[in-house]
Amino acid sequence: MSTIAKRANKIEVPDLMEGHGWHPLSWNDKEIEQLPEYPDTAELQAAFEELKSLPPLITSWEIEALKEKLARVSKGEAFLLQGGDCAETFDACRSPKLVNLLKVILQMSFIMIHEMGTEVVRVGRIAGQYAKPRSKDFEEVNGEKMLNYRGDLINSFKPDVEARKPDPRRLLEAYQKSALSLNFLRALSDEGFADLQHPEQWELDFMHNNEFYKDYESMVASINNAIKFMETITPNRFNTIHKVDLYTSHEALNLFYDSAQTRRVPRKQGWWNLSSHMVWLGNRTQQLDGAHVEYLKGIQNPVGIKVGPPFDLDNLLSMLDAINPSHEAGKIVLITRMGHGQVEKNLPSFIRAVKQNGHPVVWSCDPMHGNTYSTGNNIKTRKFEEILDEIRMTFDVHRSEASYLGGVHLELTGDNVTECVGGANGLNEDGLSHNYETYCDPRLNYEQSLEMAFLVAKEWNRSYR
Numbered sequence: 218m219s220t221i222a223k224r225a226n227k228i229e230v231p232d233l234m235e236g237h238g239w240h241p242l243s244w245n246d247k248e249i250e251q252l253p254e255y256p257d258t259a260e261l262q263a264a265f266e267e268l269k270s271l272p273p274l275i276t277s278w279e280i281e282a283l284k285e286k287l288a289r290v291s292k293g294e295a296f297l298l299q300g301g302d303c304a305e306t307f308d309a310c311r312s313p314k315l316v317n318l319l320k321v322i323l324q325m326s327f328i329m330i331h332e333m334g335t336e337v338v339r340v341g342r343i344a345g346q347y348a349k350p351r352s353k354d355f356e357e358v359n360g361e362k363m364l365n366y367r368g369d370l371i372n373s374f375k376p377d378v379e380a381r382k383p384d385p386r387r388l389l390e391a392y393q394k395s396a397l398s399l400n401f402l403r404a405l406s407d408e409g410f411a412d413l414q415h416p417e418q419w420e421l422d423f424m425h426n427n428e429f430y431k432d433y434e435s436m437v438a439s440i441n442n443a444i445k446f447m448e449t450i451t452p453n454r455f456n457t458i459h460k461v462d463l464y465t466s467h468e469a470l471n472l473f474y475d476s477a478q479t480r481r482v483p484r485k486q487g488w489w490n491l492s493s494h495m496v497w498l499g500n501r502t503q504q505l506d507g508a509h510v511e512y513l514k515g516i517q518n519p520v521g522i523k524v525g526p527p528f529d530l531d532n533l534l535s536m537l538d539a540i541n542p543s544h545e546a547g548k549i550v551l552i553t554r555m556g557h558g559q560v561e562k563n564l565p566s567f568i569r570a571v572k573q574n575g576h577p578v579v580w581s582c583d584p585m586h587g588n589t590y591s592t593g594n595n596i597k598t599r600k601f602e603e604i605l606d607e608i609r610m611t612f613d614v615h616r617s618e619a620s621y622l623g624g625v626h627l628e629l630t631g632d633n634v635t636e637c638v639g640g641a642n643g644l645n646e647d648g649l650s651h652n653y654e655t656y657c658d659p660r661l662n663y664e665q666s667l668e669m670a671f672l673v674a675k676e677w678n679r680s681y682r
Contacts, residue, residue, distance in 0.1 A: 226258045228265055228473065239515035241479040241488060244472055249508035251350040251470060251501055253364060253371065255383045261473065264385035268392055268477040273491030274344070274399055275465065277482045277517070283464045283494045284519050286338045288547030290579045290623040296335055296677065297550065297581055297624025298326050299466060299521075300666070301342030303658040304349045304368045310394040315401055317631025318343065321663050323461060325670035331436045332674035338464075342628070344395040344402070345467035345493045347387075348474075349657050350501045366656065370471050374656050388474050395492070399465065406461050427664050428641045429671050466521070469496035472512050479516060487517045497521030497552065498536075500586075505535050514540045519547060521626075525554035525587055528563050530570055537576050546577040552626050553580070553611060556587030557603045560610040568618045581624035582611040589658060592646045598659045601639030605669070609676055616680045625673055629661040630654075640665040 230242045255261040289295040300322055302309075318341070326337040347370035356365050364381040366374045370391045373380035469475050469490075478492035490496060496516075500523045502509040513520050520540055524533060533551075541548045551571065555563055571578060584607035588599050608625065615622040635651045636659035638644050653659075661669060 226255050226261050226473075228262060239488070241476040241512075241515070243515065244476070244508035244512040247506065247508040247511050248504075249472070249502075250504065251367075251499070252472065252508075253354070253367070253383050255385055257385070261385040264388045265473055265477050268388050268474070271392060271478075273478060273480070274392070274396055275491055275494055277485055277489045277491070279464070280489060280494055280518050282462070283338070283340070284545075284547040286336075286547070287519055287550065287579050288577070289336065290338060291546050291577045291621075293621040293623065293681070294336070295338055295623070296329060296333060297338045297340065297579060298322065298329065298627075299340040299342065299550075299552075299581065299624060300325070300627040300629045302346060302630060303342075303628045303655055303660060305343065305346045305394075305398075306374075306656060307347075307369045307390060307394050310398055312401065314632065315343075315398055316405070317663070319402055319405055319463065319631070321629060321631035321666050322463065325666055326461075328433070328436065328667065328670040329674050329677075331439070332671065333677050338624075339462065340464045340466050340495055341402075342466055344399040344465040345391070345474075347391045347394075348468065348470040350468075350470060350499050352501075368470075368657070370474060385473075388471070388477070391474060392478075392492070395465075402463060406463050427668060429668055432671065433667070464494040466495040466497065467493050468499050469509060469513060470499060470502065472508060476512065485517075488515055490516045490518050493518070495519040495521060495550070497523065497550070499523055500525050500554070503532060503536060505532060505539065510536060510539060519550060521550040521552050521581075523552050523554055523583065523586075524567060525583075526556070526559065528567075530567060533567065534570060534574055537571070537574065537578075541576065544576055547579075549576060550579040550581050550624070552583045554583040554586040554626075555607065555611075557584070557607040557610060559587065560607055560614060564611065564614045565618055568615065568620045572618075572620070579623045580615060580620060581626050582608055582622060583626040584608050584611070585626075585628045585658070592649065594646075594650075596646070596649050596653065598646065598649055599637045601637055601661075601665055601669075604637070604661075605672055608669075608673060612676045612680045622677075622680070627661060627666070627669065628658055629666040629669075631663050631666075633664070634660060634662045636660050636662065637665060641668050 228242055228245055290297050322339055326339050329337050348368035351365045355362055358376040363378045370387055371383050475490055479488050479490045482489055584604040588603040591597050612622050634654050635649050636653055636655055638646055
């Protein structure tokens with residue numbers, strides 16, 4: 218099996234879809250990257266049909282609301298914070314993990330709102346981010362060749378030949394875990410967990426030693442004072458300070474999963490992927506005549522597009538025309554992932570070309586994926602300073618091009634992991650093994666994430682105030 222383009226397992230297309238233009242399985246006639254063959258197509262068909270029959274995870278109204286907010290971001294009127302796990306795992310569908318991730322996303326947005334004075338749109342890499350592309354199809358473990366782990370949606374992390382075979386039952390388990398995660402997160406977001414009158418409740422113990430802790434305490438006091446003042450001069454209760462919106466996103470990699478949950482809705486035009494509010498197109502699946510672009514051009518959801526090496530400006534412009542031919546605002550989020558050494562060289566030409574073509578995109582910066590390296594002990598990690606450097610340089614380039622950098626896209630966790638080096642507390646490579654949990658790429662831990670929020674806000678203010 219190879220990551221070169223190939224034909225995926227064929228799913229039967231209902232007669233009512235045939236001959237009527239784009240439909241959720243149009244991509245099944247295209248060649249596809251990064252999706253290995255399932256050993257049993259009949260099992261895959263059965264899992265697909267069952268998943269297709271299950272209730273949607275989200276609604277079209279929520280998708281439209283997110284698209285409206287992203288349109289505001291594209292105009293420079295808001296900021297996008299997108300973050301979460303590199304790849305979720307089924308075993309991590311536990312309340313402490315979900316609570317900690319929601320805490321860190323809320324707290325980061327709280328810092329940005331206070332420091333930047335602008336609306337922050339929160340999008341989690343959560344409730345569906347169970348698949349990952351890989352640069353190699355196979356690995357060797359203890360002398361035995363087996364398929365690479367591609368995320369729990371496809372196969373098992375267990376180093377066993379049979380466990381690494383793609384299993385269609387995982388499509389259903391991913392749906393179930395996503396539903397559980399989403400239900401719990403919604404309950405927390407709607408019932409006072411995000412109460413701005415008590416932001417100190419969001420705190421986790423290991424923040425105390427960070428150099429920004431005093432700034433955080435000052436912000437808590439400032440917001441509490443502002444809320445108390447408003448409530449003394451009006452008899453109305455401010456419900457909006459007790460609830461927040463958190464949208465979900467994942468990479469549209471396993472198209473069997475996404476297309477099974479793609480459907481029409483009453484009184485609206487088009488097709489909607491109701492497994493996630495937003496999906497994105499990874500760097501390895503951007504073939505114009507391939508399956509992933511074919512799928513994404515037919516859905517109403519906002520679509521992210523990763524922009525990074527190998528750089529192909531013409532391909533990007535053609536993808537924009539294919540996925541968003543009407544130039545709809547809020548539809549496209551361009552997520553640049555250049556690597557800190559490539560930003561100044563490559564980003565300006567992309568900004569100019571997109572402007573010239575008239576696409577009203579949201580520009581976001583993914584400073585994680587271009588700055589990954591392995592230590593001498595073969596531990597995959599990232600340097601906090603290089604992540605920050607890419608963000609700084611991206612802000613600088615956008616400012617020089619009279620463009621608006623409207624978001625950041627971060628791999629992070631609310632847990633106290635040791636996966637990225639650097640930050641205020643100076644984690645070094647020797648400390649990585651202390652609590653290294655990720656099965657895929659290294660994430661910022663809670664404290665590094667909050668520190669990054671302060672520094673992103675500082676760069677935003679330097680560029681746009």
